[in-house]
Amino acid sequence: MAEPMRIRATLQGDVADVRILMRHPMETGQRKNPKGEIIPVHFIQSVVVTHNGKTVFDAQWSQAISRDPFLGLRIKGAKAGDKVSVTWTDNKGDKRTDEATVAASS
């Protein structure tokens, strides 16, 4: 069900500028459908970013994060070709992991 993330990691000096775009409805649990029933909360709770297998960034989110979330971070000591892996977990237990390679700055 979960669609792939788009991850871009670009090297700036020795810092990898990582931008992640996830696909997720991020329902707040406060909206109603046309019948007046509340749409249940459904949102990403946790995003873990690893750099060459080491956890560097661990995000905990509430339903206040926008739909199709964007996340930006900067990893120091990165080199071109390094692996950046991102895993999110939502409140229903759905998970998705995607990986990207750090690209040299153009």
Next chain:
Amino acid sequence: MNRSRRRVLELGGGVAALGAAAAAGLIPAGAAAAAWNKPGFESKAAADAIKSLGASGMTESRDIAITAPDIAENGAVVPIAVTSRIPNTESISILAEKNPFPLAATFDIAPGTEGYASVRIKMGQTSHVRAVVKAGGKFYTASKEVKVTVGGCG
């Protein structure tokens, strides 16, 4: 009208609690992810949420920069970036003080990662956006007002 809105908020909170409980069971104990701060994310007052982070006696700091629009036309997508120049930044939390649940996100930052996080949040109404930074066991804070034209929580 106001009364029914209250009920909706309470109901929303209840559902969130159920969801969190389900997720807690599903995430293996050995996972690298930090425990989801349930009391904090379910706090309805910014002060309670800040307390849940363990932050008491925060210092206002000029070394925290919040990049956010002065006026957000669409409350559903408000880009917020927080940069902490405080050495040994361990975590950054973002709160929209007047949201139904003010705490939006906590970022745990490992040594070797810059004290920077960028994210897009929903804001129900004009409010201060507060960043709480934990560095070397101490807490620092900064805030910036964001005017919201159309709320993004409904």
